[in-house]
Amino acid sequence: MKRVEAPKAPIKIQEITYHNHTRIDPYYWMNDRENPEVIQYLNKENDFLKANLAHTEPLQEKLYLEMKNRIKEDDESVPYYRDGYFYYTKFVKGGEYPVFCRKKDALQNREEVLLDVNQIAEGHEYFNVNAITLSYDQQLLAHAEDNIGRRIYTIKVKDLSTDTILTDEITEVTGNMVWANDNKTLFYSKQDPNTLRAFQVYRHTLGTPQEEDILVYEEADETFTCHVAKSKSKDFVFIVSESTVSSETRYLDAHQPTSSFQLIQERERDLEYSVEHFEDHFLILTNHQKASNYKLVKTPVANPQKEHWQDVVPHHQDTLLEGFEVFKQYLVLEERTNGLTKIQIMPWDGTESHYITFDDPTYTAWLGYNPQFDTTSLRFGYNSLTTPSSTYDYDMEVREKELLKQQEIQGGYDPSQYQSERTWAIAPDGTRVPISLVYKMDTFKKDGSNPLLQYAYGSYGFSTDAVFSSNRLSLLDRGFVFAIAHIRGGQEMGRHWYDDGKMLKKQNTFTDFIACSEHLINERYTSSKKLFAMGGSAGGMLMGTVINMRPELYQGVIAAVPFVDVVTTMLDESIPLTTGEFDEWGNPKSKDYYDYMLAYSPYDNVESKDYPHLLVTSGLHDSQVQYWEPTKWVAKLRDKKTDKNLLLLYTNMDAGHGGASGRFHALKETAMDYAFLIDLAAQT
Numbered sequence: 001m002k003r004v005e006a007p008k009a010p011i012k013i014q015e016i017t018y019h020n021h022t023r024i025d026p027y028y029w030m031n032d033r034e035n036p037e038v039i040q041y042l043n044k045e046n047d048f049l050k051a052n053l054a055h056t057e058p059l060q061e062k063l064y065l066e067m068k069n070r071i072k073e074d075d076e077s078v079p080y081y082r083d084g085y086f087y088y089t090k091f092v093k094g095g096e097y098p099v100f101c102r103k104k105d106a107l108q109n110r111e112e113v114l115l116d117v118n119q120i121a122e123g124h125e126y127f128n129v130n131a132i133t134l135s136y137d138q139q140l141l142a143h144a145e146d147n148i149g150r151r152i153y154t155i156k157v158k159d160l161s162t163d164t165i166l167t168d169e170i171t172e173v174t175g176n177m178v179w180a181n182d183n184k185t186l187f188y189s190k191q192d193p194n195t196l197r198a199f200q201v202y203r204h205t206l207g208t209p210q211e212e213d214i215l216v217y218e219e220a221d222e223t224f225t226c227h228v229a230k231s232k233s234k235d236f237v238f239i240v241s242e243s244t245v246s247s248e249t250r251y252l253d254a255h256q257p258t259s260s261f262q263l264i265q266e267r268e269r270d271l272e273y274s275v276e277h278f279e280d281h282f283l284i285l286t287n288h289q290k291a292s293n294y295k296l297v298k299t300p301v302a303n304p305q306k307e308h309w310q311d312v313v314p315h316h317q318d319t320l321l322e323g324f325e326v327f328k329q330y331l332v333l334e335e336r337t338n339g340l341t342k343i344q345i346m347p348w349d350g351t352e353s354h355y356i357t358f359d360d361p362t363y364t365a366w367l368g369y370n371p372q373f374d375t376t377s378l379r380f381g382y383n384s385l386t387t388p389s390s391t392y393d394y395d396m397e398v399r400e401k402e403l404l405k406q407q408e409i410q411g412g413y414d415p416s417q418y419q420s421e422r423t424w425a426i427a428p429d430g431t432r433v434p435i436s437l438v439y440k441m442d443t444f445k446k447d448g449s450n451p452l453l454q455y456a457y458g459s460y461g462f463s464t465d466a467v468f469s470s471n472r473l474s475l476l477d478r479g480f481v482f483a484i485a486h487i488r489g490g491q492e493m494g495r496h497w498y499d500d501g502k503m504l505k506k507q508n509t510f511t512d513f514i515a516c517s518e519h520l521i522n523e524r525y526t527s528s529k530k531l532f533a534m535g536g537s538a539g540g541m542l543m544g545t546v547i548n549m550r551p552e553l554y555q556g557v558i559a560a561v562p563f564v565d566v567v568t569t570m571l572d573e574s575i576p577l578t579t580g581e582f583d584e585w586g587n588p589k590s591k592d593y594y595d596y597m598l599a600y601s602p603y604d605n606v607e608s609k610d611y612p613h614l615l616v617t618s619g620l621h622d623s624q625v626q627y628w629e630p631t632k633w634v635a636k637l638r639d640k641k642t643d644k645n646l647l648l649l650y651t652n653m654d655a656g657h658g659g660a661s662g663r664f665h666a667l668k669e670t671a672m673d674y675a676f677l678i679d680l681a682a683q684t
């Protein structure tokens with residue numbers, strides 16, 4: 001393997017003192033993307049990576065073509081029906097971006113192109129449309145676009161009746177928006193220009209300049225964000241304020257957009273609720289009265305405060321109620337039990353409820369987009385580690401499901417060649433932690449000889465479900481096992497799974513992951529010489545912590561946009577996301593949290609010892625994990641580590657947290673990741 005001299009970052013000592021404790025940060029100076037010295041260093045790191053992976057470039061190209069060729073280029077989604085139109089999204093051959101379309105009355109009728117993102121993305125290295133929304137009469141389309149990757153959007157409006165873009169342009173916003181029912185009023189949320197916290201809601205009237213937009217709500221609490229939403233009935237616009245542990249919702253008659261928003265229930269710490277409208281009631285998903293796994297209540301629209309809340313679906317200790325969908329005759333619940341998702345159908349008339357049945361040992365199912373109210377048909381999605389993404393319609397009356405579409409894998413895919421499993425590791429405190437696995441049967445030997453990629457996230461209550469990936473076949477077909485560690489900090493096993501993996505219990509996330517690694521080695525799915533780990537963002541922090549704790553377990557690690565400088569970032573309230581996450585990580589201005597976070601913060605715990613091979617990825621315009629965190633971390637690791645293993649930093653100079661945009665351009669980064677793993681596996 002070609003070795004070239006690694007970049008050496010200048011050391012410029014910065015002392016950071018808090019709670020009478022001083023930390024030495026030799027790379028604090030990197031916190032300035034306008035500094036030419038920073039850009040020069042990032043370019044040197046990119047050059048170093050390119051030189052060290054040069055011998056894998058033929059493999060990267062092969063992987064890229066493999067993954068690209070599995071994608072059906074001229075593909076389209078299953079249409080959904082909404083008020084006289086069938087809507088769908090399609091991709092055209094050679095196109096990186098979606099084309100939004102519809103047909104009036106019947107699928108045999110003429111296609112109307114609502115928005116071709118390929119056209120508006122021309123000339124941009126990065127481009128993303130994060131939202132589109134239709135007016136009440138379906139003749140106006142608003143979309144939000146970002147051509148940098150920092151998730152700061154511009155809203156534009158198209159008149160579909162004349163196929164023209166209006167002069168209205170709303171800049172520097174979150175992209176979150178809803179129409180009122182007068183077909184001329186648009187509510188949208190706006191972020192603080194420095195912290196990027198969504199904290200304001202404005203009302204815009206078509207044909208007027210943005211400077212005349214009316215501020216209708218401002219969220220003063222810096223630990224909260226706010227956004228707008230609309231009821232399925234289309235009768236109400238909601239302003240939702242929320243923090244990690246509490247929420248508050250206001251509502252307005254969508255037919256009277258200049259009227260005042262009314263409060264449903266004022267915020268209380270540890271009270272969370274979300275709202276939908278049904279007839280003369282609001283239906284509310286809430287943890288009220290210690291319903292840690294949530295319950296569903298109803299309350300009159302005229303008197304929505306919590307003293308009027310009545311249980312519709314009570315709290316269950318062993319079932320997490322994740323969401324619901326309202327129909328005229330049915331209430332549909334999205335649940336999670338023992339780590340698996342379930343869909344329950346409950347008739348409003350009180351007759352027997354039932355569940356949709358699924359067969360895979362580990363899978364995920366979710367409610368699709370269901371805009372129609374008076375129907376017995378439920379749209380839902382399903383896939384597993386061996387089943388490509390599938391769209392179903394389920395007749396709730398006759399209890400039959402119809403497969404409308406399954407993701408087509410070009411070149412062929414035979415699911416019978418692959419095996420998925422679920423196994424359980426035992427954490428240090430005795431907790432059983434589920435692991436989902438998949439491998440190709442003819443390349444797998446349970447003797448420790450297979451390379452294995454262990455993935456996890458483990459934060460924010462985000463459940464990492466067992467989903468199919470056509471890209472992943474490039475690893476499985478080369479003998480890799482892929483494993484998802486469903487560690488605490490997610491919500492796979494219920495709300496307690498999240499609560500036991502955050503704040504002063506965050507260490508459980510890391511020790512769970514290590515326990516899963518040890519289990520996979522002990523059960524001979526792999527060995528430490530063949531074990532690889534991967535995580536991104538908060539999952540990147542996970543990677544940084546576990547390689548500080550148990551570096552000998554892993555041959556190689558990929559840390560994508562990793563949140564690794566935990567204490568310094570959480571002390572800086574000017575950085576995006578900081579204030580809203582005090583109830584996730586803790587506020588280090590409190591000494592208890594300062595000491596606890598300092599004990600696991602990856603950057604602060606880099607030591608002079610051997611580390612695994614490491615590939616770190618970053619985005620210069622990242623608004624969620626600032627580029628300097630992974631950059632500083634790599635610089636410090638270079639200075640401290642005692643091994644001769646690879647340490648590579650790739651910074652996408654044109655993108656943000658999500659990496660490259662487009663269907664195919666992003667595959668080049670995946671190909672680089674996979675080539676890094678495959679090349680290392682071949683050397684052991």
